[in-house]
Amino acid sequence: xxxxxxxxxxxxxxxxxxxxxxxxxxxxxxxxxxxxxxxxxxxxxxxxxxxxxxxxxxxxxxxxxxxxxxxxxxxxxxxxxxxxxxxxxxxxxxxxxxxxxxxxxxxxxxxxxxxxxxxxxxxxxxxxxxxxxxxxxxxxxxxxxxxxxxxxxxxxxxxxxxxxxxxxxxxxxxxxxxxxxxxxxxxxxxxxxxxxxxxxxxxxxxxxxxxxxxxxxxxxxxxxxxxxxxxxxxxxxxxxxxxxxxxxxxxxx
Numbered sequence: 329x330x331x332x333x334x335x336x337x338x339x340x341x342x343x344x345x346x347x348x349x350x351x352x353x354x355x356x357x358x359x360x361x362x363x364x365x366x367x368x369x370x371x372x373x374x375x376x377x378x379x380x381x382x383x384x385x386x387x388x389x390x391x392x393x394x395x396x397x398x399x400x401x402x403x404x405x406x407x408x409x410x411x412x413x414x415x416x417x418x419x420x421x422x423x424x425x426x427x428x429x430x431x432x433x434x435x436x437x438x439x440x441x442x443x444x445x446x447x448x449x450x451x452x453x454x455x456x457x458x459x460x461x462x463x464x465x466x467x468x469x470x471x472x473x474x475x476x477x478x479x480x481x482x483x484x485x486x487x488x489x490x491x492x493x494x495x496x497x498x499x500x501x502x503x504x505x506x507x508x509x510x511x512x513x514x515x516x517x518x519x520x521x522x523x524x525x526x527x528x529x530x531x532x533x534x535x536x537x538x539x540x541x542x543x544x545x546x547x548x549x550x551x552x553x554x555x556x557x558x559x560x561x562x563x564x565x566x567x568x569x570x571x572x573x574x575x576x577x578x579x580x581x
Contacts, residue, residue: 332536334364339537341567342379343544346511347387348551348560349489349504355436356564357537358480359571362429365533369425369432373480374527377519379538384512387545391505401466401496402506405488406513408467409474416478417518421525423479426579432480433575440572442490443565469495470510477511478518 338360361372469491488510492503
């Protein structure tokens, strides 16, 4: 019963993060699966991809209905990450669990700092059907983030959103919606290679976790309309920084 409650609560938090911020959900999902729920790092990162795919698709539909997705830019960004995500996903299952946990902890800390650090200025604006960056830069950035997604089992939205704003020059509202397209594509590519290597997954935990994450994504979209993005980022940033510190201590202990 305790595991079920943890899965339901953690799923809701993951959904709120993805729906409201366009990212940050998987970096909360993985430690929740590893520590209170007892998944191995490899199983946790694989399960997190399943959860993130379902949740990101839900959030993507909500944002698309409001015209908040730049399909051309997001498609190019996502396509560039497919092969790196698949290759990195295949490599990650051969990495020792401790190293995978440490790598994830460092990435979570980076994500927390990004969420807590105030923006230097207003986000650059781009036209309705364009991005403000050359295609080559979009491809290179997309490929790098795809590799991160595949190796650590994260959707990468906490990195995709800033990249879409600063590198691709999308406004914040469009970056959040477009990031969900990128997260979905990269996560599917990473999951495809991981499933080729048999991994025992606890579906009795993953199913309720995913269900509340999907519901949370809808609520997160509504919450984002009422609460400022900066406030949401600070809330999730503080929580994530605490999780990252715990994981780093655990990895070196």
